[in-house]
Amino acid sequence: MPTTASTAQRTAPNRRRTSSARRDEDAPLIPILARKVREVEAKAQRGKLGPTNRVKFQVIAFLVREERARVRSDATVDLAARTELLKRLDGVATILAKTAARDTSLIHLLEVDQATSPVARRMRRDWLIESGAELAPDELIITDAAPAPAAPVVPPALADRQVVPPQIEARREANPFLAPDLTLRAPAATPRRRLDGWELMQPLYKAFESGAGGGSASMELPPVPEFDRLSPKGLEVMPHQSRFLEAVRAGHRSFLLADEPGLGKTAESVLAASVANAYPLLAVVPNVVKMNWAREVARWTPQRKATVIHGDGETIDAFADVFVVNYEVLDRHLSWLSSIGLKGMVVDEAHFIKNLGSQRSQNVLALASRIREQVRDPLLLALTGTPLINDVEDFDAIWRFLGWTNGEKPGPELMAKLDATGLTPADKAFYPEARDAVISMGIVRRKKKDVAHDLPDKLIADLPVELDDEFGRSIQRAERELGQRLAAKYRSILEARGDRVRIGEVDEDIVRLVAQAELEESKAAGTGADNVFTMVRRIGQAKALLAADYAAQLQRSVGKVVFFAKHIDVMDAAEAHFASVGLRTVSIRGDQTTPARQQAIDAFDNDPGVAIAVCSLTAAGVGVNMQAASNVVLAELSWTAAEQTQAIDRVHRIGQDEPVTAWRIIAAHTIDTKIAELIDAKQGLAQRALDGVAVDPASSDSVQLSALMHLLREALGAA
Known part of the structure; x- marks a missing residue:
């Protein structure tokens, strides 16, 4: 374990100093670990433990072990100080254990003995440097591991579900050889960049979460062309749509099209495929809009044919230009879709893939990866007017789909843009520059009030109603009982700690802990017991x-x-x-x-x-x-x-x-x-991240968790 600079400069044991200063001087890494573990715990409580925080959890676990061994063997630390330091490390380990109990997929990370991935090793190095540790040269320079072999598009668990519609067999027989893309090149050796040693994903999320730099999260688009060369007879492309299509004509091929709902993203996507000649095109869409997508293809590109995939695909037209499939049946069509030479892919309502652990997300990402392997610069469009639901890491899956990142680090193009800033995450100016770099990759965000001037206003009006019958009164009683049950759990925790319960004062950490436990119990119980979900359902009734x-x-x-x-x-x-x-x-x-x-x-x-x-x-x-x-x-x-x-x-x-x-x-x-x-x-997150509006950061807790915390505060008299 590396020695710390502060240890080398330690003063004589009998010098008087504050206890906190002494503790931190003896083990400057411990406060860093304490801060990091609280960050991970907060994310886990909100159900938002993404890949970066999982690595952070892993690094904390093995640094706790390393630091515990160092403290025990450090002869310059007296017995009382050693006991206190070990107690603090046990506190960090306890939070790790509680977090792993909440998310059992973390348990195996507690058993890891060393930092294995480059991301984990960089994280460990950065924290040790922050603590003042002196590291060996081989610990300072960390290189990326060789890329792992590409995962198969069809995972073994889905192999038995694969179908090949009869028409697809006919298409293959008509043209058994897929035309090679002669523009594909072997990837050039990536030059070593100044930022290669930095963990960058969390800073990128932070840049959006804070709205760094302000301004709308929309790339610079070409001006409106003089002539509309795209609209079929009787239709007209709107100016904001035309500017997007000019960017496609100029060669841009990957977009997060995040226009507010209602600005014609489907039509833009259909026309973008025509401009880029990205056929065959796959559109992965919610079930409710499959037929509408086929209509829009016929309406805006009448020279092209769309086919909708239902069930096992017995009725599809295998020679169509556009294949439309819903998320729910995509899993059984992965095999043949990955082998027919798709040159473009659209993911409609792309926030549906935000959960990286879902099969839905994995199917979409695997297909997109295969398309990038087969075609140079395929057209990849992620459409969603609401890309952020509760947390800025909702961007993760979308950025992976577009090839901008791989989840652990930025892709080569984005890395080059970040490197060109000349800044690092240690510089405050890095964050607006990083946000701009990601936006320039292809984020397009327009608001109705800015581009659809003729669109009438929208008003949300609240109509309070009194539930004054017996059913309504029973709901209010159940709500009070839930609050009292939460308050009883809160008080029992305080009593177990030996704290006094003071009316009107609350410990927010315990409030969150009690509410999170109740939320998890409610999800497990379903509709069989009184909880926040059944209560809201009864209110709806x-x-x-x-x-x-x-x-x-x-x-x-x-x-x-x-x-x-x-x-x-x-x-x-x-x-x-x-x-x-x-x-x-x-x-x-x-x-x-x-x-x-x-x-x-x-x-x-x-x-x-x-x-x-x-x-x-x-x-x-x-x-x-x-x-x-x-x-x-x-x-x-x-x-x-x-x-x-x-x-x-x-x-x-x-x-x-x-x-x-x-x-x-x-x-x-x-x-x-x-x-x-x-x-x-909750509107604040999107306003800050996407629209550059200077609003106070709202909690990224789920509405369910926040509502339970409110009920508990009310019951404690501190709402």
Whole structure:
């Protein structure tokens, strides 16, 4: 273990000094480990332990072991000081153990004896240097490991599920040899760069989280061309779409297209494929918009043919230019899709792949990696108006899909841009430069108010309702009982520690610990016991008829209305009420077939007799166009700001002529009110990271966790 500079300069043992200064001088690494382990613990409590923090957890674990061994063997440290230092290290180890108990996938990392990956070794080196340690030359210079062999597109677990539609066999027989891409080159040796020794992923996330440098997160785009050379007869490309397409014409090929919902990202993607001649093209989309994607291909590029993959793909046209598949069935088509020579890939609602541990995300990333192996500069588009849900690391999977990073470090192109800044993460000026470098890779973000000047305003109005029947009163009682149960757990922890309970004062660390434990128990319990999920569902049930009655009255004065709910029983109750007052409705739900869903959307848009569309927040909240209405009723609140925004923007989008109003039905004097407040606060992350707005950083805790913490504070009298 390297010796520290401070150890070499240690003063005589009998010199008087403060105990904290003495402890930190004897072991300057310990406060660094304590700070780092709290950072990891906070991420784990929010369910956001991404790859970087997993490495951080690993490095802390083996540095604790190294430091414990050093302290025990250091003869210059007296017994009392050694006991105190070992106690502090045990405190760090205890937090590691608690974090591993919360996320059991971390347990094996506690057993690692040394830093193995270059990222882990760099992290260890940087922390030791920060502590004042003197390192050997071979510990200062860390080189990257040789790249691992490419993983197969089809993992062994999915091999038995693979299908090959008959038409695909016919395509292969018609052209058995895939034309080679002669522009592919063997990768050149990457020159050693100044930043090779730095851990860069966390600084890149930090650059966006802090909104470093301000300004909209949108790359510089070419001006609007003099002539529109792309629009089919009867259609017109809007100026903001035209500028994006000019960037494609200029040769840019990877984009995070993060325009606000409703600005025509699907049309832009279809035309981008035409400009880049990126056929065959694969579009991976939510199930609800498969048919709409096929329509948009026919509408904007009538010379091209799209085919939609359903089930095992028996009905597809293997000779089509565009293959449209939903996330749920992609897993059984990985084999043949990876072998037909795709030259482009679009991922619609790309925030769906943010969970890197999900099979959905792994399928998308594996296919994109194979396309990059087969084609030089393929067209890769990630479309989402809401790329950030709770945490800036939601960018991770999207950046991997686009090839900008590999999760551990930036790719060669981004690394070159970062290196060209002449700065390092130790420089404050690095962060705005780093944010700009990532943006220049292909982030395009436009807001409606800036590019769609004719689009009417959008207003969100809250309508508090009183739940004054017995059902409503039972909900309020259950809410109080939940708060009291949480408070009892809080007090028992204080008593176990020997602390006094003071009215009006709270220990926020314990509040978070109790709320996190309750949230995990609630997820495990499902709907079988009273918890935050069942309580919110009961509030939705209690509001159902009140919300439906308001929607019915609203429809009589303003015309068509879109009614959103989260749960099927709330939708059922609303539809029954609408039928009882003579209103025709259509329903958009998750269990519908794609043709049935599209038929319902068309009926709402085109049939004057259809008054209300009753929609599932999850099934109809993305990719659906419903501009026939200008009023939205949100009968139940979502758990995320993004889900609410997506739902409202089914109506507030290009083609809307009327001001849009979203009416949120909120149960007064219940947790519903706090959830609405938390959802609104969550808008701050996207405003800061994507739009450069100087807003106070909001907590990245989930709405569920924040709501439970609020209930506990209320019960303790400190809300």
